[in-house]
Amino acid sequence: MKRAAPAFDRSPSALRPRRSIPLGIVMAVFLIYAFLPLVWLLINATKTQGDISTTFGLWFGSEFALWDNIVETLTYGDGIFLTWLANTMIYVIAGAGGATLLATLAGYGLAKYSFPGKRAVFAIVLGAIAVPGTALAVPTFLMFSQLGLTNTMWAIIIPSLISPFGLYLIWVYAVDAVPTELLEAARVDGAGEFRTFFTVALRLLAPGIVTVALFAIVATWNNYFLPLIMLNDPQLFPLTIGLQQWNLQATGVGSDPIFHLVITGSLLTIIPIVIAFLLLQRFWQSGLSAGSVKQ
Amino acid sequence: MTTRHHRRAMATGAAVVGLALTLAACSGDAETTPESTGNGGEGAETNDALDAALERGGDLTYWTWTPSAEAQVEAFMDAYPNVNVEVVDTGGAADNNLDLQNAISAGSGVPDVVQVEYQALPQFVLPGALLDLSEYGFGEYESLYTPSTWGAVSFSEGIWGLPQDSGPMALFYNKRVFDEYGIEVPATWDEFVEAGRTLRESGDDVWITNDYGGDAGFGTSMMWQAGGLPFQIDGENVTIDLQDEGTTRWAETWNPLIEEDLLADIPGWSDEWFTALSDGTIASLPIGAWMPGVLESSAPGGAGDWAVAPMPTYDGEPATAENGGSSQAVTAQSEDPELAAAFLRWLNASDESVEVFLASGGFPATVADLESEEFQAYESEYFGGQRINEVLVDATNSVLPGWQYLPWQAYANSIYPDTVGQAYLSGADLNEGLLNWQDQNIQYGSDQGFTVNP
Amino acid sequence: MVVFALTFIAPLVYSVYLSLFRDQLVGGNVFVGLDNYAQAFADEKLLEGALRVGAFLAVQVPIMLVLALIAALAIDSKRLAGSSLFRIGLFLPYAVPGVVAVLMWGFIYSERLGLAGDVNDTVGFDLMTPLSGDWILFAIGNIVTWEFMGYNMLIFYSALRAVSHDVYEAAAIDGAGQFRIIWNIKLPALRGALVIATIFSIIGSFQLFNEPNILKSLVPTLITTFYTPNMYAYNLSFVGQQVNYAATVAIIMGVITAVIAYVVQLRGTRGGAR
Numbered sequence A: 001m002k003r004a005a006p007a008f009d010r011s012p013s014a015l016r017p018r019r020s021i022p023l024g025i026v027m028a029v030f031l032i033y034a035f036l037p038l039v040w041l042l043i044n045a046t047k048t049q050g051d052i053s054t055t056f057g058l059w060f061g062s063e064f065a066l067w068d069n070i071v072e073t074l075t076y077g078d079g080i081f082l083t084w085l086a087n088t089m090i091y092v093i094a095g096a097g098g099a100t101l102l103a104t105l106a107g108y109g110l111a112k113y114s115f116p117g118k119r120a121v122f123a124i125v126l127g128a129i130a131v132p133g134t135a136l137a138v139p140t141f142l143m144f145s146q147l148g149l150t151n152t153m154w155a156i157i158i159p160s161l162i163s164p165f166g167l168y169l170i171w172v173y174a175v176d177a178v179p180t181e182l183l184e185a186a187r188v189d190g191a192g193e194f195r196t197f198f199t200v201a202l203r204l205l206a207p208g209i210v211t212v213a214l215f216a217i218v219a220t221w222n223n224y225f226l227p228l229i230m231l232n233d234p235q236l237f238p239l240t241i242g243l244q245q246w247n248l249q250a251t252g253v254g255s256d257p258i259f260h261l262v263i264t265g266s267l268l269t270i271i272p273i274v275i276a277f278l279l280l281q282r283f284w285q286s287g288l289s290a291g292s293v294k295q
Numbered sequence B: 001m002t003t004r005h006h007r008r009a010m011a012t013g014a015a016v017v018g019l020a021l022t023l024a025a026c027s028g029d030a031e032t033t034p035e036s037t038g039n040g041g042e043g044a045e046t047n048d049a050l051d052a053a054l055e056r057g058g059d060l061t062y063w064t065w066t067p068s069a070e071a072q073v074e075a076f077m078d079a080y081p082n083v084n085v086e087v088v089d090t091g092g093a094a095d096n097n098l099d100l101q102n103a104i105s106a107g108s109g110v111p112d113v114v115q116v117e118y119q120a121l122p123q124f125v126l127p128g129a130l131l132d133l134s135e136y137g138f139g140e141y142e143s144l145y146t147p148s149t150w151g152a153v154s155f156s157e158g159i160w161g162l163p164q165d166s167g168p169m170a171l172f173y174n175k176r177v178f179d180e181y182g183i184e185v186p187a188t189w190d191e192f193v194e195a196g197r198t199l200r201e202s203g204d205d206v207w208i209t210n211d212y213g214g215d216a217g218f219g220t221s222m223m224w225q226a227g228g229l230p231f232q233i234d235g236e237n238v239t240i241d242l243q244d245e246g247t248t249r250w251a252e253t254w255n256p257l258i259e260e261d262l263l264a265d266i267p268g269w270s271d272e273w274f275t276a277l278s279d280g281t282i283a284s285l286p287i288g289a290w291m292p293g294v295l296e297s298s299a300p301g302g303a304g305d306w307a308v309a310p311m312p313t314y315d316g317e318p319a320t321a322e323n324g325g326s327s328q329a330v331t332a333q334s335e336d337p338e339l340a341a342a343f344l345r346w347l348n349a350s351d352e353s354v355e356v357f358l359a360s361g362g363f364p365a366t367v368a369d370l371e372s373e374e375f376q377a378y379e380s381e382y383f384g385g386q387r388i389n390e391v392l393v394d395a396t397n398s399v400l401p402g403w404q405y406l407p408w409q410a411y412a413n414s415i416y417p418d419t420v421g422q423a424y425l426s427g428a429d430l431n432e433g434l435l436n437w438q439d440q441n442i443q444y445g446s447d448q449g450f451t452v453n454p
Numbered sequence C: 001m002v003v004f005a006l007t008f009i010a011p012l013v014y015s016v017y018l019s020l021f022r023d024q025l026v027g028g029n030v031f032v033g034l035d036n037y038a039q040a041f042a043d044e045k046l047l048e049g050a051l052r053v054g055a056f057l058a059v060q061v062p063i064m065l066v067l068a069l070i071a072a073l074a075i076d077s078k079r080l081a082g083s084s085l086f087r088i089g090l091f092l093p094y095a096v097p098g099v100v101a102v103l104m105w106g107f108i109y110s111e112r113l114g115l116a117g118d119v120n121d122t123v124g125f126d127l128m129t130p131l132s133g134d135w136i137l138f139a140i141g142n143i144v145t146w147e148f149m150g151y152n153m154l155i156f157y158s159a160l161r162a163v164s165h166d167v168y169e170a171a172a173i174d175g176a177g178q179f180r181i182i183w184n185i186k187l188p189a190l191r192g193a194l195v196i197a198t199i200f201s202i203i204g205s206f207q208l209f210n211e212p213n214i215l216k217s218l219v220p221t222l223i224t225t226f227y228t229p230n231m232y233a234y235n236l237s238f239v240g241q242q243v244n245y246a247a248t249v250a251i252i253m254g255v256i257t258a259v260i261a262y263v264v265q266l267r268g269t270r271g272g273a274r
Helices: A021-044 A049-054 A066-112 A118-130 A133-146 A154-160 A164-177 A180-188 A193-221 A225-230 A239-248 A259-293 B002-012 B014-027 B041-056 B069-079 B093-106 B118-125 B138-144 B147-153 B175-180 B189-201 B216-225 B245-259 B271-279 B291-298 B337-349 B351-359 B367-371 B373-377 B388-397 B409-414 B416-426 B430-447 C002-018 C035-041 C044-076 C083-095 C098-109 C115-123 C136-161 C165-173 C178-189 C191-206 C210-215 C229-238 C243-273
Strands: B058-064 B083-089 B113-117 B169-174 B231-234 B237-240 B284-288 B306-309 B326-330 B451-453 C021-024 C028-031
Touching: A021 A259, A021 C044, A021 C083, A021 C098, A021 C136, A049 A259, A049 B271, A066 A118, A066 A154, A066 A164, A066 A193, A066 A239, A066 A259, A118 A164, A133 A225, A133 B093, A133 C002, A133 C229, A133 C243, A154 A193, A154 A225, A164 A193, A180 A193, A193 A259, A225 A239, A239 A259, A239 B093, A239 C098, A259 C083, A259 C098, B041 B337, B058 B069, B058 B093, B058 B337, B069 B083, B069 B337, B069 B351, B083 B337, B093 B113, B093 B118, B093 B409, B093 C229, B113 B118, B113 B337, B118 B147, B118 B326, B118 B409, B138 B337, B138 B367, B147 B326, B169 B175, B169 B291, B169 B388, B189 B245, B216 B245, B216 B284, B216 B409, B216 B416, B237 B430, B245 B430, B271 B291, B284 B291, B306 B388, B326 B337, B337 B351, B367 B373, B367 B388, B373 B388, B409 B416, B409 B430, B416 B430, B430 B451, C002 C243, C021 C243, C035 C243, C044 C083, C044 C136, C044 C178, C044 C191, C044 C229, C044 C243, C083 C136, C098 C115, C098 C136, C098 C210, C136 C178, C136 C191, C136 C210, C165 C178, C178 C191, C191 C243, C210 C229, C229 C243
Parallel strands: B058 B083, B058 B113, B237 B451
Antiparallel strands: B113 B326, B169 B284, B169 B306, B231 B237, C021 C028
16 A cells, blocks of 8 residues: 555645544545445345345345355356456546557647647637536447447447546646657657657556556446447446346246345456456556546 | 246246146147238248248347246247347346437337337337337237237237237235235225224234336226226327326225325335235235246245235226236337247247246236147146136236327336325325326327327 | 547437437327427426436435534544445445345335335334335435435545645644644545535436336335436336437436536536636
8 A cells, every 4th residue: 555655645744743533533434425325336246135135234145155146156157247247347448548549649649739729629628528428428429330330349349539627637637747848859869650659658648548547447447328328238237247248137927036146246346357457556646646637 | 148048947946847848739830820820811821021031040149038038039939040149138128128229310220020019019019119010910919919919919910029928917816914914805996995904903914915106007907997097199190188987996095005105105116015925914806817936036036835816806897907918019120020029929829938937937918828728737836736827827818908009108108106106195086196197198199290099 | 520420429429319309109100399398398297307316416416425424523533443345445435236136225225124124123113114104205216315325425535545645744834633634624625526526426426327227126106116316318218119208318317417417516626617
């Protein structure tokens, strides 16, 4: 944890060394609030379908079925959960990866090169952040269906590529983090624009890029609305849509409720993204500060 | 999918599987096999064409949410190795309708064969999304199916699908709870309401039934059972009258249940619901004949407690309605309609396929299966040895004729909780909610270019 | 830029185009000019949905942001043991997919089977009824707050960290107390972050869809098909086949959102220059 935020922990502690107990209690309440549903999820993932509804929510059931539940989740429906996991990975890597790349290139370009109409572009990008993404979903669906892109992976990946917020973040970050003099120096040394970018700028931008990547990963990992309307083949579903389908599977004539698998599947869905968060936290810490102070 | 089928099959129990095998043995002598019913003329020619398509082979896509679909298709591909059918599990009726509608408007990704609820058929027939199967001589299969299911697939001068299952309503009730509170099985709706009062007066968490006002399928079936005919469709002319005699009769009966808070507000198909069915919180359910399979697999705690009786009546005359149930249809955009039709014929009109469906706990639409002695003599262990099929088959024969669904039933159902459901929330008169539903449907129909008469 | 055009400009233009037509099950596609807009402005359902998200925004966003602010200030105050635990812990819900969050809370809210029911059993009366008509909007607000509080906290916290510590020391030497430091130094430093967080929260509120749409299966009559404008547009388009009208609703809501966000931003930045 110390490594995570070095600047913070080394800061002059002489200022207020005293720990405040009331503050600690207040924050503990916050923390309980944040963890309560997660603890509930963890406990209930260990229960059988029957125990979920009949035993107390925050304590274990009569049987410890976590392992059985995991196995059943992974094998149910010929292992469709693993297909959904793989799909989600593809969407995250292609969508979030592409979004990060595009945002980095465009943000850097906008920050470091001047051209006519730059103010207008800035306004458009800010406007783009403000336009509700879901408002565009319906026309995007209609357009994609005319292009024959619906019910393909492209229908998820292409819209994910655009991240106005990421672009904005890189932009403001690049203004500060990459000194123009450094670029000038590189140019004087005879480095081409691309070499300058890759050798000089990219390294300086790294924390910003990781932050953007992280938010793009979360956005694609958690994407629900877009795949909901774009996809109808379960083989292409990401985890979010798949889980909701399992949840609704209890409905109607062919009803087959599997609420215990919905819960265990939810738990399995959260784990990878939480790990990604924890691993990358030292980067998003410093990356975010740039985006928010500038304004 | 396969796992799902196996789970269901196991849950349903060896008894039913055994029954299906007996069925196979007795009806396997081709008396209802469609291939053998060809009796010359046009029918024979088209049958030849379909048979040829099966020999020739090809690829088909089949959308369904029937648990036994995978097993049925496996059996089909064993019989016709040249045909390859890809099964897509659409999860449920609502998603299936949405996806089909989207694919049709997108003009791509439309399956060849698709499961469509009876109530959703008109909305796909009207824009021409489904193939008229009478051109393949499917009219001759009419005698295979119950009148109400055949009526649901054949209208507007065409045959738009073959029935897969049926769901004539019956009263499923928890005998243990009824005995405990000294309730007789209600023969009329008045007795039903009275039973509801008795249960609530006990002060326990036990209710005569659950109805949240969110399930349009239940509401329309109840109107139907009361003799209502609120929707009449003649091409582009639609008549909507949710205040006709039958519909009002249901509303007047149901009003006291709502006003006196006698209905459990547990939404159907939720975890709560299955638990309430297991432990007796919900004492009875007026619901389709496919319910035994659901109870067995999803409310195991209720084993031995449940029984089934005919629907309560208004005037002593046995009357019931279809609740749920679906058909399979061939889409107009199918690239190989002959093969698709041939697959459909096998799927819903051949004994091999219907057996698999029955083994999975489904309730058939085929007369031969309904009337077979083995089927009727089946003693359900879950139902304490009751011969449930005798009751359910009787229900099949008392379905009231003439019911029609709107050509936009899916949308109408989606706004049912917005309108009729609000009466449940406020404890108001159900008729107000029905009128509101009527107004919004008239508005929608007119917006869509129909001539709508109130 | 090509991708940008394909996924952003084109749908926008296309939806404007769509909003000028009306496609009917019977009668086909006809040009209707601004009829759809006229209909939308007279549409009580749209109004109800818009007012609902407006009310939601007015209550939920300030609560969430104030909570996030308190958390950020607390963590920044250096008077907290294990602050990095709090920082990560509070942020964690943001990583939980919205679908999963709603499924979890849906189970917890259940009065018969969930925690709410357990609590009611314990106290002996219906203390908590999150899935009833009076509380359902708060139940949704709680889910949204839970999901995004940590995210906003982190934005605030990052902004606070950017303040040079010399400033605090100078203030401390001048004898300024904690609250004066917060009021005079920290809050002004947070202005930019506040504007950003507010804009995102406003956009999020107007787009409210996932939470009510998934909860709907638990409370089908309480959450109507037009509960939020976004749900309305979705149901119009995908259940009701009224694509053109849905596009109109989407455009109107998009414009309203953009205008409000723009005003907030203008006020925010202008205030900063003052």
